Amino acid sequence: METITSEEMAVLDINCEYFGLSRLQLMENAGRGLAEEIIKRFKPCKVVIFAGLGNNGGDAFVCARFLRNFDVEVFLLGRSKDIKTEIAKRNFDILKKAGYKITEIRDKIPEFEADIVIDGMLGTGVRGKLRGIYAKSVEVINESKAFKIAVDVPTGLNPDTGEFELCVKADLTVTFHKPKPGLLKAKDVVGELVVKDIGIPKSFENLAGVGDVKKVYKRFESGHKGVHGRIAVIGGIGYTGAVALTSLACYYAGADLVTTLVPKDIKNVVASFSPNLIVRELDLCDLSSLNELMKKYHVAVLGMGVERNDEFTDFVEEFLKLENVKKVVLDASAITKDIPEGVECIMTPHAGEFRKVFGEPTIENVMKVAKETNSVILLKGREDVITDGERVRFNRTGNAGMTVGGTGDVLAGVAGAFFALNDAFWSASASAFVNGLAGDICFEEKGYNFTAVDLLEKIPIAIKRCLEFV
Numbered sequence: 001m002e003t004i005t006s007e008e009m010a011v012l013d014i015n016c017e018y019f020g021l022s023r024l025q026l027m028e029n030a031g032r033g034l035a036e037e038i039i040k041r042f043k044p045c046k047v048v049i050f051a052g053l054g055n056n057g058g059d060a061f062v063c064a065r066f067l068r069n070f071d072v073e074v075f076l077l078g079r080s081k082d083i084k085t086e087i088a089k090r091n092f093d094i095l096k097k098a099g100y101k102i103t104e105i106r107d108k109i110p111e112f113e114a115d116i117v118i119d120g121m122l123g124t125g126v127r128g129k130l131r132g133i134y135a136k137s138v139e140v141i142n143e144s145k146a147f148k149i150a151v152d153v154p155t156g157l158n159p160d161t162g163e164f165e166l167c168v169k170a171d172l173t174v175t176f177h178k179p180k181p182g183l184l185k186a187k188d189v190v191g192e193l194v195v196k197d198i199g200i201p202k203s204f205e206n207l208a209g210v211g212d213v214k215k216v217y218k219r220f221e222s223g224h225k226g227v228h229g230r231i232a233v234i235g236g237i238g239y240t241g242a243v244a245l246t247s248l249a250c251y252y253a254g255a256d257l258v259t260t261l262v263p264k265d266i267k268n269v270v271a272s273f274s275p276n277l278i279v280r281e282l283d284l285c286d287l288s289s290l291n292e293l294m295k296k297y298h299v300a301v302l303g304m305g306v307e308r309n310d311e312f313t314d315f316v317e318e319f320l321k322l323e324n325v326k327k328v329v330l331d332a333s334a335i336t337k338d339i340p341e342g343v344e345c346i347m348t349p350h351a352g353e354f355r356k357v358f359g360e361p362t363i364e365n366v367m368k369v370a371k372e373t374n375s376v377i378l379l380k381g382r383e384d385v386i387t388d389g390e391r392v393r394f395n396r397t398g399n400a401g402m403t404v405g406g407t408g409d410v411l412a413g414v415a416g417a418f419f420a421l422n423d424a425f426w427s428a429s430a431s432a433f434v435n436g437l438a439g440d441i442c443f444e445e446k447g448y449n450f451t452a453v454d455l456l457e458k459i460p461i462a463i464k465r466c467l468e469f470v
């Protein structure tokens, strides 16, 4: 049975909203689906809903509306003004206006008689040990003789691992869209498991969106220089601009420190492009200094602005074997089959570069190569393909103006910055989305005739738009 983790569900939730399927619609479908399962099993009877302050509670409020002729009472675990989300509050207010019996629980849970108890306290938003009234409520529910129905996840169960300390012992769990992995591991507390379709198109699951960017972008208020990413950019053998574009893209995507390593003869040229750049001499033969240097860096981004040559190909192979090389983004001439064990890798070929090294860029072959090289492939194209060999995501942002030279160099920098603080798969997906969105912002302002420098400067705007999306 295909499952979805709570993290993936959170990303999908936001992406649905971004693609026009609102969370309010999803909540309505979830609540209605839950009520359908109850009406299928029970004649109208007494129902007590234990509702939390998040969307799990929201689903239960919707469900109440569809339990026509049932005697429904709601125990809200806290004050209504503390309800966390606008959509849950909206559904709470509807019940209030409709005159449903609602009790705001502070610390004492009232005595109650019920045929059915609905656990709408916590779902995929649960974090850590059950606190305060939540723990008490679980104990009271488990002592009750009522038929216990869990909304999405029995409260207290870790939806991904199936672990729990104190958890609702449900007779029936109605989960939405797909089961969370933990539900398949904890049958004793899950009871009968029903998966309700809430109308999310299958394709949305594999589409890169704003949710991907919100997942990977991190800013620590109390951060010191370097905590947001230290990146080494290596290239510039033959071309001067590419490595500068990549290095500046690392900064525009949030990295704190970027060192650009280029051949001696162009060092000053590259340095002259921007005071943001820290440019150092690259000696392809001095691997021990490079290994020393990499001690201080999260990620190395290689291959931009290098005419493919055997010397550089050999260098890349040796570089990847260095002890302190943990995470790499391999672009253009650095793309290779030989990724050593223990090196996390994102490769960013376009179709031509992929074909040269791995053969036809069909989805199947790209997934096969990702699996064989134990890396994430971000195949650039009209629709980017991101895969780790198991999972696949597609990115549809971007436009025909991005065929201009240098846009791939910018993408490699964005991927490097996200990769410093995240895993390869989501970093690749989020960077493809951001790079394309920046291209679309350029198009809004300039039509198709924008440059890679224009794209570069729109990267922070694109990220800001994603982070502001609620």
Ligand SMILES: NC(=O)C1=CN([C@@H]2O[C@H](COP(=O)(O)OP(=O)(O)OC[C@H]3O[C@@H](n4cnc5c(N)ncnc54)[C@H](O)[C@@H]3O)[C@@H](O)[C@H]2O)[C@H](O)CC1
Binding pocket: 009, 012, 013, 026, 027, 030, 052, 053, 054, 055, 056, 057, 058, 059, 084, 085, 121, 122, 123, 124, 125, 126, 127, 128, 129, 130, 131, 134, 151, 152, 153, 176, 177, 198
């Ligand atoms: N995409 C979907 O599948 C949909 C899911 N829906 C439902 O939404 C919940 C997830 O909602 P969320 O608001 O993210 O979190 P919860 O309701 O699970 O948690 C709420 C709230 O509780 C607090 N909290 C967390 N841990 C604890 C704890 N240990 N003790 C006490 N309180 C805790 C925390 O502040 C949270 O914010 C999902 O399960 C579905 O039921 C949508 O409605 C439909 C689409």
Ligand SMILES: [K+]
Binding pocket: 056, 119, 120, 121, 122, 123, 150, 151, 152, 153, 154, 155
């Ligand atoms: K629940």
